[in-house]
Amino acid sequence: MKKKPLFWQLYPSLLVISVGSVVLVAVLAVIAFRSFWLEKVEEDLVFRVDTLAGEIRTFGSLKNISQVKTLLDSGKKNSSYEILVLNSSGEVIAGNPIWENARGENLVSSDFKGALSDGAGRSVRVSLRKGKDFGEKVLFYSRSVDSGEHWILRGSVPLELVKKNLNIVYLEILAVIGGVIFLISIVGHLLARRISQPLTLLQKHTERIMQGDFSGRIFLESRDPAELHDLSEGVNALTKEIDHRLRTMKEQKDERDAVFASMREGVLAFDQKRTLRDLNDSAAEMLGLTRSRALGLSLEEVIRISELREFIDEGLQNQGASEREIRIFHPHEVDLHVRSSPLQDIAGLKKGVVIVLNDLTHLKRLETYRKDFVANVSHELKTPLTAIQGFAETLLSGGVSDQKQQNHFLGIIQKQASRLSRVIEDLLTLSSLEKGNQTVEKETQKIKPVLKAALESCSWKTLQEKIEISLECSETLEAQFNSSLLEQAVLNLLENALKYGSDGKKVELRAVLDAEGGKNEVKISVKDYGPGIAKEHLDRVFERFYRIEKSRSRQAGGTGLGLSIVKHIALLHGGRVHVESQVGAGCEFSLWLPSS
Amino acid sequence: MSKHLEVELSKLKKKLLSLSSIVEESVYKAAKAISDRDAILAKSVVEGDHDVDLMEVEVEEDCLKALALYQPVAMDLRFVVATLKINNDLERIGDLAVNIAERVIFLNQEKPVEIPFDFEEMARKTRSMLARALDSLIQYDSLIAQNVCRADDEIDEINRQVYQIIYREIRKDPDRVIPLIHYLSISRHLERIADYATNIAEDVIYMIEGRIVRHKPEEFSTED
Numbered sequence: 143m144k145k146k147p148l149f150w151q152l153y154p155s156l157l158v159i160s161v162g163s164v165v166l167v168a169v170l171a172v173i174a175f176r177s178f179w180l181e182k183v184e185e186d187l188v189f190r191v192d193t194l195a196g197e198i199r200t201f202g203s204l205k206n207i208s209q210v211k212t213l214l215d216s217g218k219k220n221s222s223y224e225i226l227v228l229n230s231s232g233e234v235i236a237g238n239p240i241w242e243n244a245r246g247e248n249l250v251s252s253d254f255k256g257a258l259s260d261g262a263g264r265s266v267r268v269s270l271r272k273g274k275d276f277g278e279k280v281l282f283y284s285r286s287v288d289s290g291e292h293w294i295l296r297g298s299v300p301l302e303l304v305k306k307n308l309n310i311v312y313l314e315i316l317a318v319i320g321g322v323i324f325l326i327s328i329v330g331h332l333l334a335r336r337i338s339q340p341l342t343l344l345q346k347h348t349e350r351i352m353q354g355d356f357s358g359r360i361f362l363e364s365r366d367p368a369e370l371h372d373l374s375e376g377v378n379a380l381t382k383e384i385d386h387r388l389r390t391m392k393e394q395k396d397e398r399d400a401v402f403a404s405m406r407e408g409v410l411a412f413d414q415k416r417t418l419r420d421l422n423d424s425a426a427e428m429l430g431l432t433r434s435r436a437l438g439l440s441l442e443e444v445i446r447i448s449e450l451r452e453f454i455d456e457g458l459q460n461q462g463a464s465e466r467e468i469r470i471f472h473p474h475e476v477d478l479h480v481r482s483s484p485l486q487d488i489a490g491l492k493k494g495v496v497i498v499l500n501d502l503t504h505l506k507r508l509e510t511y512r513k514d515f516v517a518n519v520s521h522e523l524k525t526p527l528t529a530i531q532g533f534a535e536t537l538l539s540g541g542v543s544d545q546k547q548q549n550h551f552l553g554i555i556q557k558q559a560s561r562l563s564r565v566i567e568d569l570l571t572l573s574s575l576e577k578g579n580q581t582v583e584k585e586t587q588k589i590k591p592v593l594k595a596a597l598e599s600c601s602w603k604t605l606q607e608k609i610e611i612s613l614e615c616s617e618t619l620e621a622q623f624n625s626s627l628l629e630q631a632v633l634n635l636l637e638n639a640l641k642y643g644s645d646g647k648k649v650e651l652r653a654v655l656d657a658e659g660g661k662n663e664v665k666i667s668v669k670d671y672g673p674g675i676a677k678e679h680l681d682r683v684f685e686r687f688y689r690i691e692k693s694r695s696r697q698a699g700g701t702g703l704g705l706s707i708v709k710h711i712a713l714l715h716g717g718r719v720h721v722e723s724q725v726g727a728g729c730e731f732s733l734w735l736p737s738s
Numbered sequence: 739m740s741k742h743l744e745v746e747l748s749k750l751k752k753k754l755l756s757l758s759s760i761v762e763e764s765v766y767k768a769a770k771a772i773s774d775r776d777a778i779l780a781k782s783v784v785e786g787d788h789d790v791d792l793m794e795v796e797v798e799e800d801c802l803k804a805l806a807l808y809q810p811v812a813m814d815l816r817f818v819v820a821t822l823k824i825n826n827d828l829e830r831i832g833d834l835a836v837n838i839a840e841r842v843i844f845l846n847q848e849k850p851v852e853i854p855f856d857f858e859e860m861a862r863k864t865r866s867m868l869a870r871a872l873d874s875l876i877q878y879d880s881l882i883a884q885n886v887c888r889a890d891d892e893i894d895e896i897n898r899q900v901y902q903i904i905y906r907e908i909r910k911d912p913d914r915v916i917p918l919i920h921y922l923s924i925s926r927h928l929e930r931i932a933d934y935a936t937n938i939a940e941d942v943i944y945m946i947e948g949r950i951v952r953h954k955p956e957e958f959s960t961e962d
Contacts, residue, residue, distance in 0.1 A: 249816035435877060441878045446869075448763060451756075471766045472869060679856065
């Protein structure tokens with residue numbers, strides 16, 4: 143049902159009341175007026191008839207009929223009153239001859255009868271007389287005149303006159319009613335507007351709030367009703383409060399979102415229907431998802447690893463929290479620590495689960511390094527020691543008599559001892575480098591001399607293996623560095639090239655100014671043409687004791703720490719190292735130093 | 739009635755995705771078993787295939803039931819048909835993973851011979867194709883599917899190169915012929931997995947767009 147505007151609720155009632163009152167008053171007035179008028183007319187008729195009767199009495203007999211007629215005529219001019227003289231039989235003796243109608247009628251009418259019996263009588267009848275009052279109501283008053291002859295004086299006045307006068311009054315009243323209606327319409331309209339306009343303002347204001355616009359306020363005119371002023375003030379205050387609270391909530395939400403988004407741990411939330419409700423950026427990255435596309439997807443669509451899926455399913459079924467380590471391979475091979483906790487709503491009912499993912503790969507790798515390192519160190523130290531012990535024991539037991547043999551064994555002991563010493567020395571170097579003795583003395587000096595010195599240190603090997611080492615470095619190239627450390631680094635690289643890259647018979651040592659990457663760096667590279675290094679090892683060659691082919695490097699007599707030392711020397715100078723290699727195509731080890 | 743159909747199709751998709759995860763894992767584990775020469779891992783792949791077969795039968799039955807009960811039309815019909823085909827492709831991929839895994843066991847019985855080609859790279863590319871084919875299924879994205887189809891050429895080329903390498907290696911050292919032949923098989927298996935992944939992508943395109951793009955290599959030529 144359509145709601146009626148205020149105007150249409152006020153107006154009909156107002157109209158009914160006003161018009162009703164006017165009509166009521168009018169009706170009462172008309173009634174009073176009418177009876178007054180009738181009374182007056184009657185009084186008038188009676189007066190005239192009685193007066194005339196008095197005058198006629200003095201005339202007495204028929205002889206004076208003409209005088210009577212004259213009397214009648216004189217009183218008759220322009221008047222609606224008609225007076226007739228009738229005899230007791232009802233015949234008209236004097237008066238307007240038109241009125242000479244049926245005796246019978248006259249006799250029957252109650253005023254005539256009354257006049258005959260009581261001396262006077264009146265009645266109101268519809269006139270049947272031919273003439274202007276035919277068919278209309280007429281008031282008759284009959285009076286007997288006692289003057290010798292028994293005459294009846296009968297006066298009549300048509301009530302039409304009253305009616306006519308009343309009609310005018312009716313019209314006037316109608317006009318007033320019309321005026322009242324018009325006025326009421328206007329007044330009602332204005333009144334209704336006075337109320338509905340501020341209300342419309344209020345309504346528009348609430349519309350704005352629904353759109354999210356909290357900036358508006360309602361201002362009413364002073365002529366508007368006081369209650370609406372109060373209301374508008376209340377609404378303004380409410381608007382302000384809502385605005386404030388929404389802002390606070392949004393701030394809090396933004397804060398929480400920021401925390402959620404910047405967590406390193408991945409967080410996912412699933413509801414009981416196995417739909418993804420929320421996830422943060424870390425989780426999206428770990429699982430190879432796009433946040434906007436993943437939200438709302440089902441468990442199967444989001445999690446592609448069945449072990450993880452089963453774990454989350456269990457979490458959804460069970461009540462408590464649980465955790466597990468799972469290895470996922472999509473999108474990357476990552477070890478994850480997964481933890482599921484039930485998600486509860488305010489009433490304590492289970493709504494879903496929260497899954498927290500922790501990337502353990504890094505931790506696991508460190509642990510692997512550590513384990514490997516410990517194992518390797520033990521091995522590297524034990525091997526020479528075992529040899530020393532063995533041969534020493536053999537010699538002490540006296541089982542070796544041959545002087546040559548003895549010398550041979552002693553030689554081995556010595557070699558192993560110096561190997562042991564080298565390992566320990568390298569370990570100490572590495573250790574001190576790693577401790578971050580950041581205050582390493584650096585000087586700005588030329589690169590070339592350092593390279594040359596390193597070359598000389600391994601010249602014996604080049605001669606032995608018949609490998610050619612080329613040197614390419616400008617005379618003016620310089621950087622800020624510690625010369626002994628740099629020499630050691632270059633030497634280590636050269637030794638590696640000679641040990642493992644000797645197939646190619648050629649090694650290139652090069653130093654250039656490298657502006658790639660935005661800043662000026664000095665790039666020192668050692669390139670060999672040996673068998674190269676397979677991809678899976680490239681990331682790990684700079685690890686302590688990392689060996690690609692254990693058998694081969696042991697033969698070559700290395701400590702396994704050479705590249706590690708190179709890396710740390712580079713880091714100490716604020717530089718970096720990198721290796722490029724392909725199986726069958728040799729290796730290029732590069733070391734960058736910042737040039738100034 | 740269509741609400742029931744919706745629910746059924748949604749369940750069907752979830753089952754298919756469950757199966758696809760298991761198969762993806764099998765491929766991953768098989769490849770890892772080769773790299774690590776891990777016979778235990780290889781065995782778990784072989785044994786896990788039984789579940790794959792069971793699930794394949796379940797999915798097929800569910801598809802037939804959906805067709806019979808609900809007589810789907812238009813996209814829904816394409817979905818059920820595509821599911822049937824993808825289901826089949828997945829099961830074959832599972833079998834190929836088993837084939838690869840079995841090689842580990844054979845290889846371990848022979849003298850260790852280094853893989854003469856970059857197996858890990860090939861496996862990675864193949865797995866990536868499979869993963870993306872499944873992505874296109876999950877996300878109803880035919881662009882991703884088309885990329886998968888294009889990527890198949892690369893795998894085919896690698897496989898051809900492997901043949902050459904194996905020939906060369908056998909000639910170089912005929913003693914190593916048995917393990918080298920196994921490696922050749924492995925390369926072939928990977929190539930076929932890539933082909934099935936392409937099939938899955940084509941099925942996804944059919945499901946989304948209603949056009950059948952099999953046997954139309956020019957649709958995916960890299961020269962655009």
